[in-house]
Amino acid sequence: GAVVSQHPSWVICKSGTSVKIECRSLDFQATTMFWYRQFPKQSLMLMATSNEGSKATYEQGVEKDKFLINHASLTLSTLTVTSAHPEDSSFYICSARADYQETQYFGPGTRLLVL
Amino acid sequence: AQSVTQPDIHITVSEGASLELRCNYSYGATPYLFWYVQSPGQGLQLLLKYFSGDTLVQGIKGFEAEFKRSQSSFNLRKPSVHWSDAAEYFCAVDPGGGNKLTFGTGTQLKVEL
Numbered sequence: 001g002a003v004v005s006q007h008p009s010w011v012i013c014k015s016g017t018s019v020k021i022e023c024r025s026l027d028f029q030a031t032t033m034f035w036y037r038q039f040p041k042q043s044l045m046l047m048a049t050s051n052e053g054s055k056a057t058y059e060q061g062v063e064k065d066k067f068l069i070n071h072a073s074l075t076l077s078t079l080t081v082t083s084a085h086p087e088d089s090s091f092y093i094c095s096a097r098a099d100y101q102e103t104q105y106f107g108p109g110t111r112l113l114v115l
Numbered sequence: 116a117q118s119v120t121q122p123d124i125h126i127t128v129s130e131g132a133s134l135e136l137r138c139n140y141s142y143g144a145t146p147y148l149f150w151y152v153q154s155p156g157q158g159l160q161l162l163l164k165y166f167s168g169d170t171l172v173q174g175i176k177g178f179e180a181e182f183k184r185s186q187s188s189f190n191l192r193k194p195s196v197h198w199s200d201a202a203e204y205f206c207a208v209d210p211g212g213g214n215k216l217t218f219g220t221g222t223q224l225k226v227e228l
Contacts (some may be wrong), residue, residue, distance in 0.1 A: 003175070004160075005157075032214065034214075034216075040222070042221075043205065043218040043219060043221050044205070044218045045156075045217075045218075046215065046216065046217075047156040049215065074216045091156075093158055095159075099212055102164070102166065103149070103161055103164060103214075104214055104216070105159050105161075106151075106158040106160070106161075108157055108158040109156070109157065109158045111156070
């Protein structure tokens with residue numbers, strides 16, 4: 001149980017385009033989902049926290065207009081990188097947690113490369 | 116400032132040898148503590164967690180960790196390492212129990228056959 005998937009697993013896009021990444025909880029209802037960013041050989045940095053049906057809460061320094069997060073259902077959250085630039089290239093990882101769960105469960109990550 | 120420190124960036128051990136990965140935190144109260152493992156290009160898998168109670172915590176894959184309040188540490192141990200344990204290991208803390216994790220910088224484990 002507690003499986004989280006992400007799609008796509010990797011994506012290459014041109015600079016200036018937008019990219020959408022999906023995060024799904026497959027066997028539980030995730031009231032809260034988290035989005036992290038990981039640069040090569042670095043740790044995970046929390047970008048934002050989203051609760052189903054509410055606006056996401058962004059961490060300091062994360063541009064909410066650039067990284068649009070939607071958590072419209074209890075099993076799906078999306079992260080859209082708008083007008084992507086090469087510096088947005090990174091590994092994006094989501095996690096999800098249900099109200100009754102003590103821990104969050106992580107997806108396999110999405111590698112984004114912006115050319 | 117609140118922080119999580121993993122002082123060892125890289126560790127190399129021989130297969131069958133024991134392993135200890137260090138983690139120190141700097142928070143006012145005892146946070147919730149976690150260890151995760153990440154294989155190349157993959158997401159994170161939870162190895163074990165500490166919320167309260169017994170300070171020696173058993174996890175999956177033969178790992179254990181000991182919480183030491185006096186040292187603000189939560190070191191991860193395994194008595195006998197397997198080649199498949201080669202991966203990146205992250206210590207994480209949740210200061211307020213609200214599931215907002217702060218990760219250490221990670222320790223890359225290499226296992227020599």
